[in-house]
Amino acid sequence: xxxxxxxxxxxxxxxxxxxxxxxxxxxxxxxxxxxxxxxxxxxxxxxxxxxxxxxxxxxxxxxxxxxxxxxxxxxxxxxxxxxxxxxxxxxxxxxxxxxxxxxxxxxxxxxxxxxxxxxxxxxxxxxxxxxxxxxxxxxxxxxxxxxxxxxxxxxxxxxxxxxxxxxxxxxxxxxxxxxxxxxxxxxxxxxxxxxxxxxxxxxxxxxxxxxxxxxxxxxxxxxxxxxxxxxxxxxxxxxxxxxxxxxxxxxxxxxxxxxxxxxxxxxxxxxxxxxxxxxxxxxxxxxxxxxxxxxxxxxxxxxxxxxxxxxxxxxxxxxxxxxxxxxxxxxxxxxxxxxxxxxxxxxxxxxxxxxxxxxxxxxxxxxxxxxxxxxxxxxxxxxxxxxxxxxxxxxxxxxxxxxxxxxxxxxxxxxxxxxxxxxxxxxxxxxxxxxxxxx
Amino acid sequence: xxxxxxxxxxxxxxxxxxxxxxxxxxxxxxxxxxxxxxxxxxxxxxxxxxxxxxxxxxxxxxxxxxxxxxxxxxxxxxxxxxxxxxxxxxxxxxxxxxxxxxxxxxxxxxxxxxxxxxxxxxxxxxxxxxxxxxxxxxxxxxxxxxxxxxxxxxxxxxxxxxxxxxxxxxxxxxxxxxxxxxxxxxxxxxxxxxxxxxxxxxxxxxxxxxxxxxxxxxxxxxxxxxxxxxxxxxxxxxxxxxxxxxxxxxxxxxxxxxxxxxxxxxxxxxxxxxxxxxxxxxxxxxxxxxxxxxxxxxxxxxxxxxxxxxxxxxxxxxxxxxxxxxxxxxxxxxxxxxxxxxxxxxxxxxxxxxxxxxxxxxxxxxxxxxxxxxxxxxxxxxxxxxxxxxxxxxxxxxxxxxxxxxxxxxxxxxxxxxxxxxxxxxxxxxxxxxxxxxx
Numbered sequence: 001x002x003x004x005x006x007x008x009x010x011x012x013x014x015x016x017x018x019x020x021x022x023x024x025x026x027x028x029x030x031x032x033x034x035x036x037x038x039x040x041x042x043x044x045x046x047x048x049x050x051x052x053x054x055x056x057x058x059x060x061x062x063x064x065x066x067x068x069x070x071x072x073x074x075x076x077x078x079x080x081x082x083x084x085x086x087x088x089x090x091x092x093x094x095x096x097x098x099x100x101x102x103x104x105x106x107x108x109x110x111x112x113x114x115x116x117x118x119x120x121x122x123x124x125x126x127x128x129x130x131x132x133x134x135x136x137x138x139x140x141x142x143x144x145x146x147x148x149x150x151x152x153x154x155x156x157x158x159x160x161x162x163x164x165x166x167x168x169x170x171x172x173x174x175x176x177x178x179x180x181x182x183x184x185x186x187x188x189x190x191x192x193x194x195x196x197x198x199x200x201x202x203x204x205x206x207x208x209x210x211x212x213x214x215x216x217x218x219x220x221x222x223x224x225x226x227x228x229x230x231x232x233x234x235x236x237x238x239x240x241x242x243x244x245x246x247x248x249x250x251x252x253x254x255x256x257x258x259x260x261x262x263x264x265x266x267x268x269x270x271x272x273x274x275x276x277x278x279x280x281x282x283x284x285x286x287x288x289x290x291x292x293x294x295x296x297x298x299x300x301x302x303x304x305x306x307x308x309x310x311x312x313x314x315x316x317x318x319x320x321x322x323x324x325x326x327x328x329x330x331x332x333x334x335x336x337x338x339x340x341x342x343x344x345x346x347x348x349x350x351x352x353x354x355x356x357x358x359x360x361x362x363x364x365x366x367x368x369x370x371x372x373x374x375x376x377x378x379x380x381x382x383x384x385x386x387x388x389x390x391x392x393x394x395x396x397x398x399x400x401x402x403x404x405x406x407x408x409x410x411x412x413x414x415x416x417x418x419x420x421x422x423x424x425x426x427x428x429x430x431x432x433x434x435x436x437x438x439x
Numbered sequence: 440x441x442x443x444x445x446x447x448x449x450x451x452x453x454x455x456x457x458x459x460x461x462x463x464x465x466x467x468x469x470x471x472x473x474x475x476x477x478x479x480x481x482x483x484x485x486x487x488x489x490x491x492x493x494x495x496x497x498x499x500x501x502x503x504x505x506x507x508x509x510x511x512x513x514x515x516x517x518x519x520x521x522x523x524x525x526x527x528x529x530x531x532x533x534x535x536x537x538x539x540x541x542x543x544x545x546x547x548x549x550x551x552x553x554x555x556x557x558x559x560x561x562x563x564x565x566x567x568x569x570x571x572x573x574x575x576x577x578x579x580x581x582x583x584x585x586x587x588x589x590x591x592x593x594x595x596x597x598x599x600x601x602x603x604x605x606x607x608x609x610x611x612x613x614x615x616x617x618x619x620x621x622x623x624x625x626x627x628x629x630x631x632x633x634x635x636x637x638x639x640x641x642x643x644x645x646x647x648x649x650x651x652x653x654x655x656x657x658x659x660x661x662x663x664x665x666x667x668x669x670x671x672x673x674x675x676x677x678x679x680x681x682x683x684x685x686x687x688x689x690x691x692x693x694x695x696x697x698x699x700x701x702x703x704x705x706x707x708x709x710x711x712x713x714x715x716x717x718x719x720x721x722x723x724x725x726x727x728x729x730x731x732x733x734x735x736x737x738x739x740x741x742x743x744x745x746x747x748x749x750x751x752x753x754x755x756x757x758x759x760x761x762x763x764x765x766x767x768x769x770x771x772x773x774x775x776x777x778x779x780x781x782x783x784x785x786x787x788x789x790x791x792x793x794x795x796x797x798x799x800x801x802x803x804x805x806x807x808x809x810x811x812x813x814x815x816x817x818x819x820x821x822x823x824x825x826x827x828x829x830x831x832x833x834x835x836x837x838x839x840x841x842x843x844x845x846x847x848x849x850x851x852x853x854x855x856x857x858x859x860x861x862x863x864x865x866x867x868x869x870x871x872x873x874x875x876x877x878x
Contacts, residue, residue, distance in 0.1 A: 001440075003599070005621040006594070006599040006600075006620075007621075009619075009623075010618065010633055010634055010635055011632075013655075013656055014635065014637070017656060021651040023651065028641065064624070068624045072623065118637060118638075121635075121637075122599075123599060125595035126596075127598075130598040153447065155447055156560070156561050156565055156568060157565075158601070159565060159569040159600060160442070160569075161445075161601065163445070179447040179448050180445075181444040181448055181508070182444040182445055184444075184448075184507065185507045191511065192448055193449030193450075193451075196449055196450075197773045198469070198560075199453045199557075200773075201761065201773060202457065202462055202553050204763055204764055213456050215459065215460070217452055217456060227775065228773070228774050229774075253777065254776075311597075311746075312597060312741060312745055319637035322640065322641055332641075333640075334636045334639075334666045335667050335668075336691035336692070337665070338692065339691050
């Protein structure tokens with residue numbers, strides 16, 4: 001499947017005009033960054049990079065796309081000719097997937113001709129804005145849940161393909177599993193699920209339903225106990241499955257109160273090892289509020305797939321440098337009110353203190369690590385950990401070099417968050433965890 | 440492409456258990472409805488039906504899907520056997536696309552065996568929840584814009600495939616066009632676009648950029664005038680393109696103030712017919728606030744594709760009736776705290792007054808139109824328009840019968856909103872435009 005028409009109309013009219021004038025062949029640098037973090041969050045999380053590399057590989061204009069564009073009068077002969085041979089041949093550097101970012105962090109740097117780089121704007125932003133928004137929410141939920149596992153189950157609350165990407169992003173950020181089967185097939189994310197209220201309602205009694213489920217899925221299954229009366233259902237569940245029952249699920253009511261009641265009842269019935277999973281409109285705040293309740297796992301749906309109040313990451317794709325008529329690369333920046341950009345190709349480093357805690361995000365137009373500055377910021381003159389570079393090669397002369405297993409991104413995210421100052425984990429809106437310093 | 444794994448894991452474990460017990464073959468009725476409208480909106484809009492019918496046609500378990508499910512231990516032999524021959528053979532009725540709905544409206548009624556109907560839950564909800572959320576926001580924006588056209592341009596702020604569906608939903612609700620090329624190819628939505636700030640920055644001067652654009656796209660194009668200084672850019676634009684220039688676009692700053700200034704300047708320069716399009720984080724409230732400003736068109740991005748604060752429609756898919764052990768259909772309903780459902784297969788009618796204005800949404804378990812009640816509600820005893828049935832056949836014994844051109848849904852939406860009481864158009868949160876009466 002070609003991804004080439006996941007593109008705004010104006011990318012092609014710009015290309016058409018620039019091909020006519022010749023400016024299309026000027027070398028150009030576009031960067032992806034966020035001016036702010038939505039919801040005044042403490043940190044952002046890069047996600048979608050792996051998906052972007054897959055989509056880039058399929059960014060080709062075939063007969064169907066070209067015929068459509070010509071019939072609609074969007075492109076002329078010259079543009080059609082250019083597009084029929086289009087293959088991104090430039091370089092892409094980026095923050096690796098799972099890495100944290102802050103306002104101004106150049107999380108993706110795309111270099112090539114104006115023609116080949118401008119065309120990618122829409123696709124790049126769609127993928128990174130969606131996946132990073134979900135990741136930022138997921139990461140906060142994982143921190144709020146502490147050592148308790150989280151199950152992603154929001155597929156039904158978002159576009160069917162966005163659901164797959166959301167499950168992937170949540171896994172990167174530490175979710176244990178997803179309900180989405182396609183995320184299992186396509187990305188290897190562990191999937192889980194047992195039964196819904198419909199299954200209980202299908203049977204002539206709750207006991208029938210529980211018996212059928214346990215017979216089929218075993219005693220380690222999770223029985224849903226809030227279709228009718230929770231306490232009656234818990235008693236029935238233990239009668240049917242015995243005290244080896246894996247878990248019971250509560251999906252409604254006051255979850256803290258219900259968890260305490262169900263825990264007491266399970267213990268009274270001798271089912272000390274039977275766990276409790278709670279679901280139902282949970283977000284990071286609700287999860288945190290349940291910390292003292294006897295809950296063993298959380299299922300999160302709507303709030304995860306909608307970014308918990310911030311459904312898009314506000315990332316933009318801006319031209320920061322291009323060749324001039326004399327062939328010299330020049331930094332460029334727009335001066336639109338409230339939406340300024342900084343000219344010049346960026347490099348980025350995270351300054352780390354001697355205690356291993358991040359101090360600042362250094363963004364600079366110099367390719368070398370500004371060691372003096374990093375050391376000063378890290379308060380560790382002569383220290384051994386002045387910082388680390390954040391941009392890694394993803395595409396070199398059109399060849400994809402940045403693929404990695406999803407678990408690598410998951411482990412990177414764990415380390416990246418662990419390195420942030422403790423205030424990063426506050427759920428309240430506030431300052432970013434570390435300042436961005438433009439050097 | 441199979442859509443079968445756009446499905447939650449638990450649909451398959453329920454199927455597996457129900458196949459083992461035999462309950463899978465009981466006849467069942469599932470309904471889609473909303474308990475409330477997110478954001479306390481006045482009305483909801485059904486969207487996604489056409490996409491759902493396409494997805495249903497491709498809901499097949501092939502070798503790749505079955506191998507995955509077996510390897511993961513999610514299904515057993517019997518379930519694999521069932522799935523390999525799966526083809527939905529039941530009936531689906533639904534509110535036609537573009538129709539307005541209210542809390543409790545049974546917008547989709549799916550009938551068949553439990554096995555064949557339970558499997559569709561996730562896919563049905565993903566599509567309807569996403570598309571209807573976008574449609575509800577789009578409809579409010581169109582009302583706020585009055586006779587001025589709206590351009591959908593939010594692709595970059597949402598998942599790349601969700602973007603295509605969002606453009607489609609916005610068009611149903613009255614948006615004039617989209618920036619998304621794939622929505623043009625796949626659904627015939629008109630597409631538009633001219634240039635971005637990058638195009639101006641690419642050139643050595645703003646005048647160069649404007650000249651290249653006008654040479655390529657003609658004088659009827661839209662020039663973007665806020666890359667540097669707006670007033671300078673407007674003067675340059677008219678110098679380059681003449682007073683026949685189509686439009687100028689403003690994407691930053693105080694849009695009302697800028698529109699007034701730019702209008703005055705265009706008039707001073709003799710460009711009386713050159714229009715002004717404004718873009719930049721517009722939602723229905725911002726659009727309404729610009730009613731008195733000299734604006735000719737609006738471009739809407741982020742807020743449209745994220746549902747303007749309500750990114751999902753809160754639609755659920757609930758079992759409302761099923762066969763019992765004796766083969767008799769029985770209504771069923773869960774009693775979960777705060778999440779009750781109403782048992783029985785529903786029918787729905789909109790009561791219309793003699794003035795042509797909707798009075799109530801009648802939801803009943805009786806297949807015949809409750810004429811007495813409708814007439815009473817419509818305050819038109821003996822009147823000619825007591826109401827109209829809302830459910831139409833979409834699938835009959837597995838055969839898709841509900842396909843229609845997208846423009847039919849667009850026209851239906853226009854009529855459906857026009858029929859609502861004036862308070863329906865208030866943008867503030869409040870009561871639904873008409874009450875839902877369970878008869």
